[in-house]
Amino acid sequence: MSTTPLPPLILLDGGLGTTLADRYNCIFDHSTPLWSSHLLLSGEGSETLRDVxxxxxxxxxDVVLSATYQASFEGCRASGVGDEREAGVCMRRGMEIARVAAEKREGGxxxxxSLGAYGATMVPGQEYSGAYDAEHSSVEQLREWHFRRLEAFMPGGEDEVEKKERRACWDSVDYVAFETLPRVDEVLAVRQVMEKVSRIVGGEKVVEFWIACVFPGEGNDLPDGSSIKQVVGAMLGKGKGARPMGVGINCTRVGKVEGLVVEFEREIGELIEREGGEWPSLVVYPDGTRGEVYDTTTKEWVKRGGAEESLIPWDEETFGIVSRCQERRLWKSIFVGGCCKTTPDDIGKLRKRIDEL
Known part of the structure; x- marks a missing residue:
């Protein structure tokens, strides 16, 4: 029997945008390029976000992700907020709301x-394809874009009011989550961004971050065609930027996740054998879909022809995956939750399974 302790399970929240659409009748289409972040532009929307x-x-x-996945200066302009200072205030409001919501967790x-891929801010969205425009198709271009957005949440500002607000925002960040990345050049870009951030604010506060990629196709490659070996090398290889505390998968069908995790484990083990270092945390929050796929053009969920639906409840299937990961005792810790179509009830059921374990 192994004496290595089981890595702890840390519970994330679920699908914010789909819960807003399905339970609160929020409509997201081309008139709302910020998607769920659009609610940050109004007081009524902010109250709805607090509720969800x-x-x-x-x-x-245990962890609430802010409603900033698709937030961007470009999206704010397209939504009628052209002033960049005002746009920054709206984006930072997402952190304030998430912090208030997190306090509803017993014990806090x-x-x-939450920072989505550049493709998530495109219209139509391209985070599932990785088909970016020419101005955002290199490590350098993506690094500059991601840093400019992240900078809106960091200390700084033109006057004392803005400086105080931005300081309070940054102090409330426990993790930075780079999510649904479809390209290895974007993985490298966000590592370089966080290396730059650590140089700027590292003496004041070190913020841990994770990188989660999306695997929407039938195989186990990224949308840009990169293999898991290439993905792991970009995520954790030496000399490529700041090292994330966690790596993994989000916004991917739950039926694919276990095979992906096993492949991640094999490649990370080989990388550590070559380069040294410690195992990171695993971050896995699959979709709660049952045969539906998201049409980025119509912004609707549609049934895919021939798609098989699992008869196993989402919480049971997800819990089985991470509990088997626990038994292998490789990861430092395991962050698990849900993405699209997972509801508060799904997260509650997963909480119960974790607590019973």
């Missing part, structure tokens, strides 16, 4: 600053 994110926390989520919770 608070529901996930009340169901037991943590907050992750």
């Amino acid at each position: 994110q608070g529901a996930f926390a009340e169901k037991g989520a 919770g943590k907050v992750a600053l």
Whole structure:
């Protein structure tokens, strides 16, 4: 019997945008390029976000992700907020709301600053394809874009009011979550961004971050065609930027996740054998879909022809995957939660399984 302790399970929240659409009748289309972040532009929308994110926390989520996944200066301009200072205020409001929601967790919770791929801010969205425009098709271009957005949440500002607000925002960040990345050059870009961030604010506060990629196709390659070996090398290889505390998978069908995790484990083990270092945390939050796929053009969920639906409840299937990961005792810790179509009730059921374990 192994004496290595089981890595702890840390529960994330679920699908914010789909819960807003399915349970609160929010409509997201081309008139709302910020998607769920559009609610940050109004007081009424902010209250709705507090309700939904608070529901996930009340169901037991240890970590609440901010409603900033698709937030960007470009999206704010397209939504009528042309002033960049005002846009920054709106984006930072997402962290404030998430922090209030996290406090509804018994004993309090943590907050992750959610930052989606550049493709998530395109119209139509391209985070599932990785087909970016010519101005965002290199490590350098993506690094500059990601840093400019992240900078809106960091200390700085033109006057004392803005400096105080931005300082309070950054102090409330427990993790930075780079999510749904479809390209290895974007993985490298965000590592370089976080290396730059650590130079700027490292003496004041070191913020841990994770990188989660999306695997929407039938195989186990990224949308840009990169293999898991290439993905792991970009995520954790030496000399490529700041090292994330966690790596993994999000916004991917739950039926694919276990095979992906096993392949991640093999490649990370080989990388550590070559380069040294420690195992990171695993971050895995699959979709709660049952045969539906998201049409980025119509912004609707549609049934895919011939798609098989699992008869196993989402919480049971997801829990089985991470509990088997635990038994292998490789990862430092395991962050598990849900992405699209997972509800507060799903997270509550997963919480119960974790607690019973």
